Amino acid sequence: MNAQVQAAVPVHEHHRDDVGTKIGMWLFLFTELILFGGLFIVYAVYRFKHPAEFQLAAKELDTFVGTANTIILLTSSLTVAMSITSIQEGRKRLSMLLVALTILLALAFLVNKYFEWSHKFSLGLYPQSPELLNKPQGEILYFGLYYVMTGLHALHVIIGMIVLAFMVVFIARGTINQRSFVKLEAGGLYWHLVDIIWIFLFPLFYLLH
Amino acid sequence: MVKAESLVAPVEPDFYHAPTKHRGILAWILSTDHKRIGILYLITMLFFFFTAVALGVLMRLEMLTPGKTIVEPQTYNTFFTLHGIIMIFLFIIPGIPAVFGNFMLPLLIGAKDVFFPRLNLLSWWLFLTGGLLALVSVFLPGGPADTGWTFYVPYSIRTSTNVMPALFAAFILGFSSILTGLNFVTTIHRMRAPGMTWFRMPLFVWSLYATAWVQVLATPIIGITLLLVALERFFGIGIFDPAMGGDPVLYQHLFWIYSHPAVYIMILPGLGVVSEILPVFARRTIFGYKFIAFSSVAIALVGSLVWAHHMFTVGMSNTAMFIFSFLTFLVSIPSAIKVFNWIATLYKGSIALEVPLLFVLSMIVQFSIGGFTGLMLGALAINIHVTDTYFVVGHFHYVMFGGTGFALFGAIHYWFPKIFGRMFAKKPAVISWILVTIGFNALYFPFFVMGYMGMPRRYYDYLPQFQPYHIFATVGSWILVAGLLIMAINLIVAVRRGAPATANPWGGKTLEWTVSSPPPAENFHEIPVVTKGPYDYSEYEETPLEAT
Numbered sequence: 001m002n003a004q005v006q007a008a009v010p011v012h013e014h015h016r017d018d019v020g021t022k023i024g025m026w027l028f029l030f031t032e033l034i035l036f037g038g039l040f041i042v043y044a045v046y047r048f049k050h051p052a053e054f055q056l057a058a059k060e061l062d063t064f065v066g067t068a069n070t071i072i073l074l075t076s077s078l079t080v081a082m083s084i085t086s087i088q089e090g091r092k093r094l095s096m097l098l099v100a101l102t103i104l105l106a107l108a109f110l111v112n113k114y115f116e117w118s119h120k121f122s123l124g125l126y127p128q129s130p131e132l133l134n135k136p137q138g139e140i141l142y143f144g145l146y147y148v149m150t151g152l153h154a155l156h157v158i159i160g161m162i163v164l165a166f167m168v169v170f171i172a173r174g175t176i177n178q179r180s181f182v183k184l185e186a187g188g189l190y191w192h193l194v195d196i197i198w199i200f201l202f203p204l205f206y207l208l209h
Numbered sequence: 210m211v212k213a214e215s216l217v218a219p220v221e222p223d224f225y226h227a228p229t230k231h232r233g234i235l236a237w238i239l240s241t242d243h244k245r246i247g248i249l250y251l252i253t254m255l256f257f258f259f260t261a262v263a264l265g266v267l268m269r270l271e272m273l274t275p276g277k278t279i280v281e282p283q284t285y286n287t288f289f290t291l292h293g294i295i296m297i298f299l300f301i302i303p304g305i306p307a308v309f310g311n312f313m314l315p316l317l318i319g320a321k322d323v324f325f326p327r328l329n330l331l332s333w334w335l336f337l338t339g340g341l342l343a344l345v346s347v348f349l350p351g352g353p354a355d356t357g358w359t360f361y362v363p364y365s366i367r368t369s370t371n372v373m374p375a376l377f378a379a380f381i382l383g384f385s386s387i388l389t390g391l392n393f394v395t396t397i398h399r400m401r402a403p404g405m406t407w408f409r410m411p412l413f414v415w416s417l418y419a420t421a422w423v424q425v426l427a428t429p430i431i432g433i434t435l436l437l438v439a440l441e442r443f444f445g446i447g448i449f450d451p452a453m454g455g456d457p458v459l460y461q462h463l464f465w466i467y468s469h470p471a472v473y474i475m476i477l478p479g480l481g482v483v484s485e486i487l488p489v490f491a492r493r494t495i496f497g498y499k500f501i502a503f504s505s506v507a508i509a510l511v512g513s514l515v516w517a518h519h520m521f522t523v524g525m526s527n528t529a530m531f532i533f534s535f536l537t538f539l540v541s542i543p544s545a546i547k548v549f550n551w552i553a554t555l556y557k558g559s560i561a562l563e564v565p566l567l568f569v570l571s572m573i574v575q576f577s578i579g580g581f582t583g584l585m586l587g588a589l590a591i592n593i594h595v596t597d598t599y600f601v602v603g604h605f606h607y608v609m610f611g612g613t614g615f616a617l618f619g620a621i622h623y624w625f626p627k628i629f630g631r632m633f634a635k636k637p638a639v640i641s642w643i644l645v646t647i648g649f650n651a652l653y654f655p656f657f658v659m660g661y662m663g664m665p666r667r668y669y670d671y672l673p674q675f676q677p678y679h680i681f682a683t684v685g686s687w688i689l690v691a692g693l694l695i696m697a698i699n700l701i702v703a704v705r706r707g708a709p710a711t712a713n714p715w716g717g718k719t720l721e722w723t724v725s726s727p728p729p730a731e732n733f734h735e736i737p738v739v740t741k742g743p744y745d746y747s748e749y750e751e752t753p754l755e756a757t
Contacts, residue, residue, distance in 0.1 A: 020324050020399035027391040031429045038433035038463055042448065045459055128445040137447075137454025144446040144453070148437065 018182040025186040046141045053138025058209035066206035076105035077195045080188045090178040096171045106161045160194045163187050227730035241326035247312030261295035269686040272679045282669040286355035293358030298382045299340050305478035309620050310417050316721035317411045319402025319737045324395040335385035339378045346374035362449040362460045376439045383428045390424030404739035411719045411743040415502040416481025419509040423470045431467035465516035473512040479616030483569050488744040489717045490566040491558030495744050497550040504543035511540050522596045537587030564638040568619035571646045575611025600660025606653045626714045630727040631707030637699040644692025651685025
């Protein structure tokens with residue numbers, strides 16, 4: 001009976017169209033880029049208005065931690081790219097391992113970020129702190145943008161980790177396999193986006209001083 | 210010809226009666242069928258539309274006399290804020306694309322569904338969530354937002370009303386809009402039937418395509434901007450607050466970088482509907498197909514670069530003002546191309562004066578008035594004089610309501626037989642058209658006069674010399690509402706008791722009319738092969754006299 005009902009339900013025939021799926025993913029990535037683009041505009045305008053204060057405030061950031069995080073993220077992009085190559089070669093276990101490694105690297109990034117932020121907090125540099133409010137306006141804006149932009153990026157890292165965790169499950173279940181891996185490619189694209197946004201955040205906040 | 214084919218085809222239940230995976234209401238709210246999602250949007254959107262209409266009518270009633278008529282000033286502020294937020298984010302932006310785009314796009318291009326059906330359902334759920342959040346903000350302690358739909362800082366950071374829920378509502382609705390746009394672009398690229406080349410697509414599809422790109426590329430800006438205001442309100446982070454060095458004018462730029470292109474998200478699908486309806490009732494191929502198709506793209510493109518004409522009085526360099534004014538004038542060219550091509554399509558056509566065409570004809574006149582006053586506003590000297598007056602309010606209501614709103618009424622009547630499989634009664638529909646057209650113009654035309662004389666927008670009180678115009682407009686609002694109610698009742702009655710509709714009651718030539726009304730769950734048994742352009746009425750054109 002159940003099988004009969006199932007058969008009567010008009011099934012939209014599953015035509016596979018990986019190109020279309022990737023078009024959709026790229027469009028979504030455009031929207032993410034423009035979302036951060038708005039923040040880059042705000043940054044550009046305020047940096048133009050307060051160049052000296054932005055330079056001074058940037059000295060408070062630890063270039064070493066920033067560089068370490070940059071290396072971590074770049075490596076994680078490599079591992080996710082390698083996982084796609086491995087699934088294409090049919091090496092399921094290796095592919096899962098590489099995605100898991102990507103998640104671990106993302107976690108390392110977040111741990112670093114946590115210590116970095118809490119260090120700033122202990123120095124009294126957080127929104128509405130008396131310490132920060134006493135500083136010139138350009139520095140208040142700099143730290144406001146610092147928290148918003150790196151915070152929003154960290155949120156994307158977390159979302160990316162969740163997406164990648166699903167990828168591990170899909171590979172384990174065989175939904176993603178040697179012949180059908182467009183989901184993993186889409187997940188990988190998202191992870192590269194998280195990476196490339198950081199590539200712009202890093203010099204803007206850590207290196208320009 | 211078409212009828213003979215449908216007789217041969219095996220009898221098949223329409224999509225209302227075809228078996229579904231879930232039962233009862235779940236068969237609707239969990240359905241990934243684009244037709245069911247289109248109807249979900251229709252119902253929710255109409256609910257929000259009538260809520261905002263009620264607020265508008267109350268506002269007009271308040272303006273009947275100077276000083277207090279029915280409500281306090283603070284209530285009036287929340288009225289125009291809610292009216293704006295609901296009308297813009299919940300009615301006119303999703304209106305035509307989400308309802309008729311969803312229902313018709315796959316049918317028009319010969320596909321079985323949109324490319325991402327599940328994403329499509331998610332868009333509706335986000336739409337519903339955002340809408341409910343906006344409504345909930347009314348009843349939370351603190352009262353509804355009173356910032357106007359523009360959320361200008363620093364007031365939106367400091368007011369104690371419920372700005373946060375309204376901000377998040379707009380954010381979530383933006384997400385819904387992005388997903389719809391993304392879905393449509395992919396669908397149009399990948400799912401056209403064999404032979405459906407770009408220049409054989411119906412013009413409504415072209416307008417949806419241009420709209421979808423604007424939705425994808427402009428909406429993220431409003432997302433991040435509103436998010437920044439929310440973060441600033443919640444954490445006190447200094448971004449826009451001038452007390453901490455922030456720049457409120459920068460907020461306005463970011464706001465309009467989205468919200469001006471959003472105006473084209475609102476109007477482009479309406480223009481597409483007109484291009485769709487006209488050839489059917491003129492029994493003629495559309496005049497200048499490629500010009501209309503490309504003008505949609507041109508409007509989307511140039512329209513994305515004119516945002517600062519909303520800000521001529523807030524402080525900008527003269528060079529910037531000249532450029533933005535010039536670009537604004539430029540948008541009028543593709544818009545006028547459309548209007549001229551529509552008129553040329555009607556010329557020497559065999560016009561069938563059916564209800565959809567009536568609404569479209571009103572739309573063309575009103576859209577032209579709205580467009581022309583838009584040019585006046587784009588001219589720097591006049592703009593300074595009429596900024597923030599009723600002139601501006603009159604202008605955008607002529608474009609948005611007189612244009613898109615009437616196009617939407619036309620679309621409802623045009624596709625009603627296809628969507629519900631029944632015909633509506635013509636006489637009440639014509640009466641509603643007469644009342645809505647008279648009411649609309651009586652309501653908004655005095656705005657131009659008042660505005661030019663200096664009546665500021667959003668003011669609770671006014672000088673006695675403006676009262677005759679306000680009375681005129683308020684009476685107009687009553688006529689308009691009477692017309693809307695007759696239209697709504699007529700259509701609701703028709704859904705239940707209308708005469709069954711044939712597959713092609715209007716004589717349309719596009720693909721949706723080749724399937725039964727309402728369409729079967731899978732749309733097409735076999736994907737059709739397209740061999741001709743969309744408006745092939747050559748049989749009317751080649752035999753001028755002998756035919757009759």
